[in-house]
Amino acid sequence: MNTTPIGVLLVNLGTPESFQVKDIRQYLKLFLSDPRVVELPKWLWQPILRGLILPFRAPKLVHKYRSIWLKDGSPLFVYTQAQAKALQQELATENVVVDMAMRYGNPDLGSAIERLKKQACERILIVPMYPQYAASTTATLFDRVAELSKTWREQPDYRFIKRFCAHPDYIQSLSTKIARYWDKNGTPQRLLLSFHGLPQRAVDLGDPYQQDCQQTAALLRDALSVYNVPIDISFQSQFGKAKWIEPATQAVLEAYPSQGIKQVDVICPGFVADCLETLEEIQLGCADAFKQKGGEQFRYIPCLNDDPEWIKALANIVRERLGSWS
Ligand SMILES: C=CC1=C(C)c2cc3[nH]c(cc4nc(cc5[nH]c(cc1n2)c(C)c5CCC(=O)O)C(CCC(=O)O)=C4C)c(C)c3C=C
Numbered sequence: 001m002n003t004t005p006i007g008v009l010l011v012n013l014g015t016p017e018s019f020q021v022k023d024i025r026q027y028l029k030l031f032l033s034d035p036r037v038v039e040l041p042k043w044l045w046q047p048i049l050r051g052l053i054l055p056f057r058a059p060k061l062v063h064k065y066r067s068i069w070l071k072d073g074s075p076l077f078v079y080t081q082a083q084a085k086a087l088q089q090e091l092a093t094e095n096v097v098v099d100m101a102m103r104y105g106n107p108d109l110g111s112a113i114e115r116l117k118k119q120a121c122e123r124i125l126i127v128p129m130y131p132q133y134a135a136s137t138t139a140t141l142f143d144r145v146a147e148l149s150k151t152w153r154e155q156p157d158y159r160f161i162k163r164f165c166a167h168p169d170y171i172q173s174l175s176t177k178i179a180r181y182w183d184k185n186g187t188p189q190r191l192l193l194s195f196h197g198l199p200q201r202a203v204d205l206g207d208p209y210q211q212d213c214q215q216t217a218a219l220l221r222d223a224l225s226v227y228n229v230p231i232d233i234s235f236q237s238q239f240g241k242a243k244w245i246e247p248a249t250q251a252v253l254e255a256y257p258s259q260g261i262k263q264v265d266v267i268c269p270g271f272v273a274d275c276l277e278t279l280e281e282i283q284l285g286c287a288d289a290f291k292q293k294g295g296e297q298f299r300y301i302p303c304l305n306d307d308p309e310w311i312k313a314l315a316n317i318v319r320e321r322l323g324s325w326s
């Protein structure tokens with residue numbers, strides 16, 4: 001029997017270290033140079049990235065990041081760190097060491113794996129903090145873990161969580177959060193589930209992401225059916241000129257008032273931690289867009305972050321994957 005501790009590594013996407021333009025530029029450069037994220041030939045994409053995106057997009061993001069920045073840093077970092085700390089407490093008696101890292105930038109993924117190895121973890125469970133599988137998020141993380149281990153003579157024994165979009169504990173964490181919000185504040189005319197978007201081409205080439213989102217949405221509709229609130233689905237954060245999967249969140253919200261829907265709640269189930277895309281794009285930007293078209297009440301329901309019920313759910317998702325290992 002192996003009695004060494006098991007490493008559990010929570011990994012999210014990555015975020016700038018500060019809202020200074022140089023840090024935002026560095027973050028975008030790393031992230032958007034990944035061929036799993038932008039699937040264009042390097043010779044075509046790199047000049048666009050270096051000549052247009054980095055010089056123009058990075059400065060525009062400064063005030064956006066500034067508007068959501070927390071005392072301890074970028075929300076994505078702060079909430080992921082809080083999740084790792086709370087999960088460690090939840091699993092305190094189970095001989096596991098929990099740590100966190102980002103796929104791009106800091107806290108660095110390779111250093112986190114090294115830290116776990118130094119704590120005698122021969123077995124490491126990689127937990128991508130993305131409920132729905134996409135090649136541009138989940139697969140690129142698995143690629144990177146393999147790449148980082150390439151030069152090690154003795155590699156850890158790895159396990160990965162591919163997705164948890166239909167896991168009953170994830171669905172229950174979300175539905176309980178929404179139900180509690182409605183019990184306290186009343187129901188809206190419509191609930192919009194806004195997921196991060198993806199280029200249409202990725203889905204056409206077989207990416208299961210959109211199906212995963214639809215599965216999460218169907219399970220949430222079932223779980224919340226007693227409230228009789230119609231639930232729509234949309235995709236946010238389009239980037240670049242290519243066609244992205246539809247309907248787009250902002251377009252859906254802008255059309256609601258003309259359909260008589262003037263009170264809407266929005267939640268982003270594809271993000272387990274609040275970040276630029278939820279706090280700035282949705283809670284601030286989309287709320288304004290909706291109100292400008294005649295919307296009266298826009299309520300943003302936060303991500304699961306470090307809610308105690310979600311940490312218990314995450315512990316169950318992890319335990320299930322550890323299975324016979326522990
Ligand atoms: C081709 C570009 C992009 C793809 C594909 C993409 C997929 C994708 N992203 C997330 C989660 C997050 N994305 C975040 C920021 C972000 N995403 C893109 C582009 C693509 N994302 C950009 C350019 C940015 C930076 C901000 C901006 O310029 O708009 C973040 C938040 C980071 C933060 O600092 O807070 C997250 C999280 C998912 C889940 C996903 C595919 C399903």
Ligand SMILES: [Fe+2]
Nearest residue numbers: 013196237277
């Ligand atoms: Fe993104």
Ligand SMILES: [Fe+2]
Nearest residue numbers: 237238277281
């Ligand atoms: Fe964005």
